[in-house]
Amino acid sequence: MKLMNRHIVSSLVLAAGLSLTSCENFLEEKPYSFLAPANYYQTPGDALAALTGAYDALGDNSSTYMARLLPYLTWFPSDEALPPLLAPQRQLDNFSFAADHADILNLWRQIYDAINRSNTVIERVPGIAMDETLKQQYVAEARFLRGFHYFNLVRLWGGVPLMDKTVTTIDEALVERSSVADVYALIIADLENAGQNLPATNQQGRATKGAAKGLLAKAYLTRASSEAGQASDYQKCADLAKEVIDMTQYRLMPDYQLAVGGANEFNAESLFEWQADRNLLAVGEHSVFGQFTLPRDIIGLVPEAGQTGESNVVSEIGFFNRYDDRDYRKESTFITQGTNRQNKVVTWREFTYPYPAPAWKFVNTKATTRNGYAFSSNFPVLRLADVYLMRAEALNEVGGPTAEAYAMINAVRTRARNRNGASTSTFPANLVGLTKEQFRDAVLDERAIELGFEGHRWFDLVRTKRFVQTLKAAHPEFPVTEKHNLYPIPINEILLNNKLTQNPGW
Template identity: 30%
Template sequence: MKYQTSKLKERSLGFVAFFALMLFASCSNDFLDIGAEDRIDKTTFYQTDAELVNAINGVYAKQRIVFNHYGTYYLQDSRSDNAALNQQDQPERVASDVFQELTNNQEMLISWSQLYDVVNHANAIIANDREVEGNQELVKRIIGEAKFLRAYTYYQIVTTWGGVPLRLLPSEDFDNIVVGTSPESEVYEQIKADLDDAIEVLPATYGGGKGNEVGRATKYAALTLLGKVELQLGNKSDAETNLRQVLGHYQLLDNYADIYAAGNDNTQESIYEVSFDPAGNTGYSLPNWFIPNDEAIRLGIAAGGNPAQILQLFPTQSLMDEFEAGDLRAAATFSIALGDNDPYVSKFIDLAAASQGYNINMVLLRYSDVLLSLAEAIGENNEAYDLINQVRRRGFGFDPNTPNASVDIDMASPGTFQEKILHERRVEFAFEHQRWTDLKRLKTPEEVVQMMKDQLFEQEGKNYDVKTTDLLFPIPLLEIQISDGAVTQNPGY
């Protein structure tokens, strides 16, 4: 058992107060900036469409906090065979990397709290029953944006923890703070319901200007996420139906490295991304921890790198070996530090970055994901291989729409169709929070466990006890304590 029995009464009270007061955090007046947090009088808030715009901007800001925190990598990439963690790092981070975390792991609790903070702010908009003055079409659209953001966040939560408290109302006081565990199936049904509603009211594009900034959630973002959700559930026909509606509305960039080029935001390939902006003091600072400080100095990055030279995560040998000869995605994903010859993640490098952070957005949904997800949903046939080959051709520097015998694959190529899908997704989306959910979807639990055991042995030279129950993280102990048993622990912890 990994269960800790120590009493945490004082911290439990603080956790309850945190959720009870989250609703009153103020929202940014700008889509990209985070305003100072303060208490807002609920009796006077959300009375106009302009206030609702400010409110939804605050939800986007909360999502940015999630993706600018290293917890997103511990819950996904580090858990998988793509990333390793220096075993001299903080013990709770190391424990998560090797499937040994306790239920009171504070790094996990931070991520849990940040994710539910996004949910709670979205809930405050969705559950707002006040007659809002102004443009009613705008009001409907904003509620659709909130439902998309809530759905995306619950997708992160359910793929990480399984059955969890399904909070659908804002935590305004101590009376509604405790919500019991809902089965995983109910969480997924709510995600799908939110996305169905969002699809009905969200626009295909935004024209710019206050409240209509490019980068907000669109109809196609909701369709793409719904397709991925259905695929994760094994509903391939439904996934295909949704993903086909996105075909032709985006296109692959010519150069794979341009996806994360500094300042290259909301491109023709991008369907939804988390916005960062150094000019508004909301730059992407997390990549600093992926690069050794001496390497950052060598490259002339004013923001520097990891001063302790203990990287929060770095590419595994198996990931680096996965790239085929001539695949340009390798050089755009990782590099080797000249000082110590060690690999590091270079996918998000901004050579001009200073103290305000990197001028790089985190792309959560992009067109290559639609192509590969649709191929998976269709199953092995000529159309599916054409979709895969579009992604491969671009990866090797060729025109995605022109057949190329040197890189194209088909039914006769070595490996099963599942193996080909997994390979292409691994090299295409490395360090983009995809690999762990891909493995759990396309491999059996026993296969994933054996892969992780083999990976950890290669990485650390010793055997770790990994079980199928470890494929879900434990519910944070504090959440269970404050619920007085309404929230239940996952098996095996």
């Protein structure tokens, strides 16, 4: 057991050093003794390398964290998507998984590795002699990332161990779970710092002031309905969302198809995305979701004739049916027909795996490469339409469906009427005359359609206390219960750390 503990801690301790391979400045060989934390972080280049490693932890190959695991754990147990061919993930989809599921364990460990890398920046960069403004920015970026990681942890598992310092010994890794309130306190402190010290604009794929404030708004919105909720949370969410909406560098793109998809990365609506490169190496940081969401045996959808997708991620038919045929977002999200290998045009019901394919948000339609993985897009974490809907929801919770709350949701619906940037439809119509409860339902429905397959649905259902009833309605045969509002603490982690306790029911 001690040997296994030592292995885990060694991985955490080495995380910062391993991350240095992500920066060209660190491709040169160096004596290992020079890589010790006390000796290594000396120059501005060292600081940038550490920060690069912290970003790299979001997904340092195509089967990790944002590149696969977090989407899997939020897509499949919701009513949104299912995996026809991925046997381990079918357990997530049909609720037959247990505390030993590999995806749950791997995501837990990878998030804590990411936290350790962020902690390295937060601790080491302040001691480096370099430009003070840039130093402050690097630390703020690391605090944004750490806040994001803990926000994922608290939403997936509830109270978790708080590691706000780099782990260097076995004893430091053996930490008991903190309360949900304490986890949110760290999230809020990190994102407030980031919101104050990040620049308004930054290099593509890096955090900005708007990203920090938008994520903090989401944290308040989520905490509001949790056991740690405070009376002011909804108002704080609404206020922060307005700050982001009022920032001149962000705007709703005039055409929905310009707001999503591989050809439109880092557009004016994007606040933060996980940046997938186009590396075709076996462990490249490419996203798999373009290839995985394209329908199998349907040709002509990718640049090279004859290439097809894999149907590893498909839409639940019930979720697909939420989209009205008149809604431009339906055709902007799903592939519903195509030409098969027999040169016959078929509908999605005749696909090899007969489900609608939610591919257009993950395929770069302007790519010229032949390789399906290489034209996959970034994964959207936060965009402005989400912020509009958060403000609408928060305002309604504070004071009912005010004129401003209607303005927020109707701005999103108005854009949905625009095809090629021009209004060509009367659907969806603006909302009017709803009660507070009806407006609450309308926002949840709007989020499902506007943000489909962007990693929000499971979180939305859980925080609004709709998860169990929604899944029971969609799949009466699934053994979903209230315990599924949280994932189990990975059993291997409990065996390694006897200070950890399991979530109720697991």
